[in-house]
Amino acid sequence: MTKVGIVITDPQRFDAADTMRDAVPLLAALHRRGAEARAVDWADPEVDWAGFDLVVLRSPWDYAVRPREFDAWLERADSLTRVLNEPALVRWNMDKRYLAQLETAGIPGVPTSYHEEESSLVDALAAAARGTGGSGGPADGAGTPAHVVLKPTVGAGARLTGLLRPDDPAASALGRQILAGPGTVMLQPEVPELSAGREKALYLVDGRFTHAIAKGALLAPGGGLRGGSYRETPQLVEASAAERAFAEQVLATTATVTGLAMPLYARIDIVESATDGLLLLEAELFEPLFHLPLAPAVTEVFAEAILARA
Ligand SMILES: Nc1ncnc2c1ncn2[C@@H]1O[C@H](COP(=O)(O)OP(=O)(O)O)[C@@H](O)[C@H]1O
Ligand SMILES: [Mg+2]
Structure with a gap:
């Protein structure tokens, strides 16, 4: 029986519903396929990482407040089991200066x-x-x-x-x-289009487009967040052929720049600027919420892709 760990953040430290939002349907889909799967907090010292055939990073969101600990865990887990997306790619993706590398390689981004x-x-x-x-x-x-x-x-x-x-x-x-x-x-x-809530997240599993989400504007002019707290208003939206091609190009360029393999999953956040065309805001390669409850068919695709790599 394939043993899969779905890596989340300690639900005591973080909003439990958020960190488990994708994990709940994903675990169910893995169980339906006969896998032994459970959600695990990366920082939990009790976890036997070697006991998993594969661990999939999904919502390890507190990495940003303790990046060094996360990095040390990544190294340890990597030595004990298979981690996806692969740790070298995760390290590259943790610091947004990768955007400058992608820009140099031809992916237009927000001037930074x-x-x-x-x-x-x-x-x-x-x-x-x-x-x-x-x-x-x-x-x-x-x-x-x-x-x-x-x-x-x-x-x-x-x-x-x-x-x-x-x-x-x-x-x-x-x-x-x-x-x-x-x-x-x-x-x-x-970027006025970002403030107007026109950011789009395009999701890819094994490099293939699965769905797109618009999440609305987040920042309040003058500082802080609209409504005072982090609140996405995710909605399934269409992605044009040009947007899909752009997202695929981001992944292809990432592979060229890093020399690493196609990631299991990716979320490519883009915005269409009236003056500059399609721009990359960020490429999320180890932490994106997939909003699986909004896209049940994607849950099945994701579960299949995970088990195909186990
Ligand atoms: N240059 C910008 N202009 C307007 N809004 C922005 C800009 N950069 C970021 N934002 C807003 O802030 C949010 C968070 O920024 P982002 O770069 O995506 O970082 P992260 O999601 O990793 O915190 C974006 O989803 C967008 O709503
Ligand atoms: Mg973002």
């Missing part, structure tokens, strides 16, 4: 500058406020600088992510908070 020092961030914010920075659009007719977005390179769930005016003291304060993490700050111009 990276800051490891407060001084360089302060300069970039000042340039954005004047409308002269690479990050931060031109000032409008009234001289009001366009908003910028700050976020950490290692982050998920819009943690420490803010949509702010570059001259707002809250912007530099958020930057300092990210740097103190310790972390690296990503600074981007606001």
